[in-house]
Amino acid sequence: MNALLRIAGYEIRDVVRGKWLVAYGAFFLLLTETLFRFGGEGGRVLLSLVNLVLLLVPLMGILFGTVYLYGAREFNELLLAQPVGRRQMFGGLYLGLALPLVGALVLGVGIPFGARGGLGGANAGVLATLLGTGTALTLVFVALAFVLAIRVQDRMRGLGAALLLWLALGVVYDGVVLLGVTAFAAYPLERPLLVLVLLNPVDLARVLLLMRMDVAALMGYTGATFEAFFGTALGTALAAGALGLWVVGPLLLGFRLFGRKDF
Amino acid sequence: MIRVQGLSKRFGRLTALDGVDLEFPAGAVTALVGPNGSGKTTLIKALLGLARPDAGEITVGDHRLNGDHRYRGRIGYMAQVAPFPENLTAAELFRMITELRESTAGPDGELLEAFGLDRELAKPLRALSGGTRQKVSAVLAFSFHPRILILDEPTAGLDPVASGALKRRIRREREAGATILITSHLLGEVEELADRVAFLLEGRVRFQGPAAELLQATGQERLERAVAALMMGEAPR
Helix, strand or coil: CHHHHHHHHHHHHHHHCCHHHHHHHHHHHHHHHHHHHHHCCHHHHHHHHHHHHHHHHHHHHHHHHHHHHHHCHHHHHHHHCCCCCHHHHHHHHHHHHHHHHHHHHHHHHHHHHHHCCCCCCCCHHHHHHHHHHHHHHHHHHHHHHHHHHHHCCCHHHHHHHHHHHHHHHHHHHHHHHHHHHHHCCCCCCHHHHHHHHHCCHHHHHHHHHHHHHCCHHHCHHHHHHHHHHHHHHHHHHHHHHHHHHHHHHHHHHHHHHHHHCCC | CEEEEEEEEEECCEEEEEEEEEEECCCEEEEEECCCCCCHHHHHHHHCCCCCCCEEEEEECCEECCCCCHHHHHEEEECCCCCCCCCCEHHHHHHHHHHHCCCCCCCCHHHHHHCCCHHHCCCEHHHCCHHHHHHHHHHHHHCCCCCEEEEECCCCCCCHHHHHHHHHHHHHHHHCCCEEEEECCCHHHHHHHCCEEEEEECCEEEEEEEHHHHHHHHCCCCHHHHHHHHHCCCCCC
């Protein structure tokens, strides 16, 4: 446990001083601040933020994660040559990478809201949901980055796979679902659709956010079906639980792969 | 001392190590030589627990490798390349390793001074030249009183002064009874430092024993020629 926290601590220091993390945090800060200045009201700012968070957080998690891990490969071997177990090493690496990303998102979005006293107002619940799902997506995609970087030996192929996975889950998935829905419009599709939502962490995050924001029109086909079927309370619990499984699953897989890997 | 018995390791269809039996005695420098792809790196990684062997066993000191990581506290390891976290300083790196080893000793003061590293400690590691990073790596390997030293191309990239200081230190650790394993492509250096030679080819041990014995066996006067003869496939007589 001690070694885990030490590894995480030094890695956080390294990551936080890097230009990518600073740029990531600054981007959310500037974006939120700009949205406030132009759009004004907090609810609308949040709505504008949703799609960017859903797109950008997974991208940064998986891409920054794989780039960092491939870059640190030799150093991590040196650390593993010290009297450190692989479990502590994996836990330390994971926290050291995920926590700074979460911090940049929470601070970048949170500071402009805090400055306007938005942390306690009517939008507080939605803001908390946005930051919560953003945190969960960071944890999911950093875990996926670990799985790829451990599994794929070749750096370029690993980065390619990371980009493809992000594209598939964040962009292509919904399009394919919509295509399927139109193609099979004559059949009852609610149940298969619900399963499809549960299989994609980005969709789960979107559903969670939009159920909270009361904008069913923007929820897309999958989201609307989801709310209609479960109602808000059960739907939220189910989606949050499934998102939790999406964090745990890849993390356990990465943990197992890391324990068996030949470096 | 390190003992390797019947060690085998395959990566898919590639056999990296094929029934390797080797002994690295204490108080001696053993040079691990062989062409690229002969299995040297895989062997070192197996000794460090970085690669899991398919068969065979490894004993480091009195510990038989079984997945417990504590034995590595006795090992000082210097890797061939030394890429460190870009945004940490050398001082932070030393502190990190010291804490991970739960050691009360800091980095080795004597080598720090011999390498003139004191002035570089506060700089971020990305700002250091390759040779300077190699010096940092060497200091790490020799700190914390290791009884076993595994040095992978230790002098590559070092200037002559630093290289000389490192070699003096290696000899002193040998006199103090450390088990020392080095790999090097500079056979002149191997000749200068090594008491024993272990020659690997295609994952098998083709020769191990005192350097003088290898010269005799191949009928050569220089180690370079002797190793070249082994590489060309001439079996030692």
